[in-house]
Amino acid sequence: MCTVCGCGTATVEGGAVGHGHDHSHDHGHSHDHDHGHAHGHTHDHGHDHDHDHANAPVAAAAHVSRGEGAIDYGGGLAGVHVPGLSQERIVRIERDILGKNATLARANRRRLAARGILALNLVSSPGSGKTTLLVATIEALKARLPITVVEGDQQTSNDAERIRATGVKALQVNTGKGCHLDAHMVEHAIDALDPPENSLLFIENVGNLVCPAAFDLGEAHKVVVLSVTEGEDKPLKYPDMFAAADLMLLTKSDLLPHLDFDVAACLAAARRVNPRLEILVLSARSGDGLGEFVAWIERRAALARRPVAATAD
Amino acid sequence: MHEMALMESVLEIVEDEARRAGATRVTVVRLAVGVLSHVDPEALRFCFEAVTNGTTAAGARLEIDRVAGAGWCLDCSTTVALDERFGDCPQCGGRRVQMTAGDDLRVAELEVV
Numbered sequence: 001m002c003t004v005c006g007c008g009t010a011t012v013e014g015g016a017v018g019h020g021h022d023h024s025h026d027h028g029h030s031h032d033h034d035h036g037h038a039h040g041h042t043h044d045h046g047h048d049h050d051h052d053h054a055n056a057p058v059a060a061a062a063h064v065s066r067g068e069g070a071i072d073y074g075g076g077l078a079g080v081h082v083p084g085l086s087q088e089r090i091v092r093i094e095r096d097i098l099g100k101n102a103t104l105a106r107a108n109r110r111r112l113a114a115r116g117i118l119a120l121n122l123v124s125s126p127g128s129g130k131t132t133l134l135v136a137t138i139e140a141l142k143a144r145l146p147i148t149v150v151e152g153d154q155q156t157s158n159d160a161e162r163i164r165a166t167g168v169k170a171l172q173v174n175t176g177k178g179c180h181l182d183a184h185m186v187e188h189a190i191d192a193l194d195p196p197e198n199s200l201l202f203i204e205n206v207g208n209l210v211c212p213a214a215f216d217l218g219e220a221h222k223v224v225v226l227s228v229t230e231g232e233d234k235p236l237k238y239p240d241m242f243a244a245a246d247l248m249l250l251t252k253s254d255l256l257p258h259l260d261f262d263v264a265a266c267l268a269a270a271r272r273v274n275p276r277l278e279i280l281v282l283s284a285r286s287g288d289g290l291g292e293f294v295a296w297i298e299r300r301a302a303l304a305r306r307p308v309a310a311t312a313d
Numbered sequence: 314m315h316e317m318a319l320m321e322s323v324l325e326i327v328e329d330e331a332r333r334a335g336a337t338r339v340t341v342v343r344l345a346v347g348v349l350s351h352v353d354p355e356a357l358r359f360c361f362e363a364v365t366n367g368t369t370a371a372g373a374r375l376e377i378d379r380v381a382g383a384g385w386c387l388d389c390s391t392t393v394a395l396d397e398r399f400g401d402c403p404q405c406g407g408r409r410v411q412m413t414a415g416d417d418l419r420v421a422e423l424e425v426v
Contacts, residue, residue, distance in 0.1 A: 091334050091423045095326050097319055097344075098418060179315055211315035214351055239399050240351045272408060273399045 101215055104183035108190065108218025116198040116306030120297070121217050123241055124225035125234075126207030129251050129284060131159045133225060134202055136284040138166045140294045145301055146199035150189040152181040152206045159204065169193060180211040183218055198305045200297065213240040220304065221246040228252050228259055232266035239273040247278045249293060254283040316352055319418070320360040326420045327370050336425030339370040343422045349382040349398045349415035382415025 096102065112119050122130050131151075138147055149170040151159040160172035171193050173185050186203060195201050203219060205212040213222075224245035226234055229252060235242040242248065248270050250263065263281065270277055280296065282289030323344065331339050342361075346354055354377045361375045382395035386402040387409040393402055395415060402410045 088340060088424050088426050091330055091336075091425055093326065093330050093420045093422055094345075095330075095420050096418065097322050097326070097420060100322060100325065178318065180318070182318070210351075211318075214315055214319075236399075243399070275409075 098214065098216075101183045104187055105216035105218040108183055108187055109220075111190065112201065112218060112220075113304070114306070115195070116304055117195050117201050118199075118297070118301045118304040119201040119203060119217075119219040121203045121205055121212075121219035121222045122225060123205045123209070123212045123222055123245070124207060124227075125209045125230060128207070128225045128227040128230065130204050130207070130225050131162055133249065133251055133282075133284040134204060135162060135166055136287070136290055137294060137297070138163065138168050138202075140290060141200065141297065142166065142168060145298070146196045148193045148195040148199060148201050150181075150186065150193065150201070150203045152185075152204060154178070154206060175206055179206060179208050180215050181205050181217060182215045186217045198301075200301055209234070209238040209241050213244045220300065223247045223249060225249045225251055226266070226270075228255055228261045228263075232262050233269055235266070235270040235273050242270050242273045242277065245274065245277060247280070247296065250279065250281045252283060252285070253281050253288060254286040316356040317360045317364070319352060320357060320364040323361075323420055324364050324368060324370060327365075327423060328368060330420075330423060331369050331425055334423075334425055336423075337369065338426045339373045339423050340426060341374045341376060341424035342370060342420065343376045343378060343424075345378050345380050345417045345419045345421045347380040347382060347415035347417035349395060349412055350418050351398075352418065354379070378421065380415055380417045382412065384410040384412045384414075386410045 108119075122134070124130050134149065138149075141147060147168045149160070149163045149168060151157075151163060151170055151172045152175060153159055153172065154175055154177070156174070157172040160170040163170035171189050173181060173189055175181065175185070181203065189203075190201075193201075203217055205217075222241075222245040224241055224247070226248060228250060231237070235248075250266065256263070267279055270279060278296075280289055280292050282293055284290065323342065327339055327342055344357070346352060346357070357377065358375055365371050365373060382398075383392055384395040384400075384402075385391075386393050386405065386407060388407045389402060389404050391404070392413065393404055393410065395403075395410065395412060398412065400410065401408055
């Protein structure tokens with residue numbers, strides 16, 4: 001009898017006949033395994049052990065090979081082996097699934113704060129005009145504040161190129177299949193960009209109103225961008241993002257005369273999911289309201305600022 | 314669909330804990346997912362198999378315990394049950410309810426061999 005799985009002994013004659021199942025248990029012992037069968041048949045049955053040696057570092061298999069011709073079933077975790085009863089046990093964990101991202105985000109936040117850098121995470125649906133808004137904002141601010149930009153997109157470096165055309169340093173992060181930036185990507189982006197002290201770091205997230213809400217990047221504030229060509233009930237449809245943000249920008253306001261968009265209803269919907277949300281209405285194209293956004297940034301950049309370390313003589 | 318990324322984090326935790334416990338195989342993974350959290354349990358199930366394939370957790374059963382939602386109503390000054398993240402207070406109908414429970418997203422326990 002196979003003592004690993006308890007399958008029958010009626011496999012004596014005829015080699016591969018009968019014992020034709022696949023053992024798919026992943027034990028981590030090395031082979032040459034001898035079942036110590038006392039009967040004298042040749043052990044040529046199709047006894048397929050799928051040994052998964054990728055699991056080699058995992059200690060203590062249910063049975064442990066003790067050199068030639070011995071397998072110790074008492075070497076398992078419970079110290080005994082009772083046929084038919086597994087040595088299964090429960091491991092209590094209670095670990096936060098986003099814990100690792102949260103840890104990395106905290107490290108990013110500390111690192112940015114220590115250098116007086118204000119980081120803003122811009123989130124929105126695709127096509128809300130984040131990059132156009134960024135270009136206009138950078139043009140208005142770049143003379144007064146050093147700026148760097150992390151651009152997140154699934155593919156292409158088009159956005160980073162648009163930002164670089166303003167003369168500001170930008171790094172494109174392509175997430176491939178990913179639907180959001182995470183704290184680990186931003187950590188590497190900060191390494192690569194090396195933003196100067198007391199500067200402004202824009203992180204333009206992947207255009208997606210769902211997933212980026214769940215991933216803290218270590219930014220000071222999430223800024224959610226909603227354009228007037230989208231529905232006014234979007235804050236209710238995608239509440240997580242609006243709840244996670246500190247500032248909402250209602251953009252493309254120059255198009256309002258051509259639309260039936262109800263600004264008051266939209267702002268009410270946004271405040272319903274997040275009563276603390278600050279809201280600015282603006283147009284990157286006409287420049288209306290852009291000054292208020294620039295002032296909002298400058299106030300926060302001033303608060304983030306650290307005294308420049310005295311240079312040693 | 315950040316459920317895939319979440320499941321990858323789940324797998325990382327599971328493999329780490331299985332290694333620590335000296336287990337060879339994980340048979341059950343039990344998650345605690347709050348009803349007010351931003352994930353869809355069905356999407357998690359869909360991703361689980363894809364992510365665990367070829368790992369110590371291959372073939373493991375995924376169990377998802379839903380954690381009930383609750384909030385603090387500022388007007389009633391009491392804890393109320395919530396079944397929507399931004400729901401109104403079921404007692405007074407007011408909107409000033411702050412979520413206090415049901416946002417969970419945890420790996421609660423494993424069964425291992």
